[in-house]
Amino acid sequence: MRHIRPRRRSATRFVGQVAAWGVIVGVTASIAAAVAAPRLAGATPYAVLSGSMTPTYGVGALVVTRDVDPATLGVGDVVTYQLRSGEPQTATHRVVAVRQQLDGEREFITQGDANAAADPLPVRPVQIRGEVWYSVPYLGYAHTWLDPGQRGLAITVVAALLFGYAAVMLAGAARDRVRVRRAIV
Incomplete structure (x- = not known):
């Protein structure tokens, strides 16, 4: 049985992941505030x-x-x-x-x-x-730049990108898990 040392994450990778999650949370919150909440509440x-x-x-x-x-x-x-x-x-x-x-x-x-x-x-x-x-604050700029049809398209594109990013992250985690299992066996 081979012993595998856990890889250390570099500070750059960690900062990159924190920044990516910050963007995801920010975009999701913006969409919720600008589209979902008003639509659900009739506002x-x-x-x-x-x-x-x-x-x-x-x-x-x-x-x-x-x-x-x-x-x-x-x-x-x-x-x-x-x-x-x-x-x-x-x-x-x-x-x-x-x-x-x-x-x-x-x-x-x-x-x-x-x-x-x-x-x-x-x-x-x-x-x-x-x-x-x-x-x-500032979300009104996007509201004025895009007409209603473009807003719908922009929301669809952003949602697709977020789901795509999540899929890539899940695939990477699954790949790493398989590598660790193979190395242990």
């Missing part, structure tokens, strides 16, 4: 395109909003709303005042955290797309 991701909410949400952040009953909103809540009712352009700002109109409908006065003054037009409940649930 909607939006990219922050201006600095009006700095430092709370910086340019390039991804804010995820979920549906909210406008009757439950109050001062301090951060909402995403249509700039003009029925149009796709949105903004994400903080509610700084709530007013009651003569017909009983509520309206919200909003303001960006970095802005010196409130927004010029009040926001009607029909314009509210949701209340901010959470945000992920």
Whole structure:
């Protein structure tokens, strides 16, 4: 029977593996935050395109909003709303005042955290797309660079690469295990 000394891992290989796992965990967490969690919860991701909410949400952040009953909103809540009712352009700002109109409908006065003054037009409940649930810094850049079809393709490619990496790691571990068994016998 031959005695085999266990191979020592080089520091470079160890650092490489730690870095690879860091990338895998980071990519997986990003996908979960940007795609899986919003889809499962019925929420909607939006990219922050201006600095009006700095430092709370910086340019390039991804804010995820979920549906909210406008009757439950109050001062301090951060909402995403249509700039003009029925149009796709949105903004994400903080509610700084709530007013009651003569017909009983509520309206919200909003303001960006970095802005010196409130927004010029009040926001009607029909314009509210949701209340901010959470945000992920810098992930909004990827959201704006890719259209919805490209996002789906990018997620598929990243998932395939992660599974491929896992398969290579498992195959390498199995190969090493076989070598050790052969050497012992």
